[in-house]
């Protein structure tokens with residue numbers, strides 16, 4: 001039990017992981033153990049839909065099978081292979097990261113969140129995902145799906161970054177950290193969807209505070225919008241005396 005959260009953590013982990021083992025979608029990068037391949041899938045998924053990434057993942061790996069091949073590749077070829085995925089900066093960053101790994105890490109991707117975050121294009125989410133899935137580190141990976149699931153599970157209107165990091169970090173199953181993070185994301189992608197979540201099919205509905213409170217549709221609430229900018233413009237009209 002997690003005192004501050006008052007939830008049966010063992011049961012939560014067990015139920016969600018069982019759901020993941022039974023119902024996860026069959027995606028090309030599932031079960032992948034090679035850190036580079038996991039990194040590629042995570043970077044592609046940052047801003048592109050799963051269905052599109054499925055088409056590009058295999059061909060990319062055929063073209064650039066490892067970090068060494070990617071680091072040695074011509075930038076034009078890299079961008080060409082990325083064509084269709086959008087947000088090309090990701091492709092450039094991936095190639096730059098491959099180069100840094102060759103030069104500073106002897107060709108092997110480093111395994112901690114801190115080390116991964118120093119590579120180009122790798123933020124908190126991607127570092128957490130790669131560290132947990134590829135290297136078995138007990139660290140969280142908070143994406144939009146996880147944010148929504150946690151906001152509902154704990155009935156929090158506007159989950160702040162620190163709360164999310166802390167809560168997600170305390171939930172990670174130390175036995176299966178990568179699967180745990182993927183299970184939370186999978187729940188958000190297939191059951192705890194933004195509109196019309198399928199609470200009747202949810203393996204952790206028993207722990208869901210928003211469901212109990214009847215606030216599921218309001219969680220998470222809209223993030224505060226920035227107030228509109230007020231521009232003060234001074235205008236002077238000069239007239240030549242006629």
Ligand code: SF4
Nearest residue numbers: 152192199202205208
């Ligand atoms: Fe999401 Fe419903 Fe499950 Fe709560 S019970 S986590 S709202 S799917």
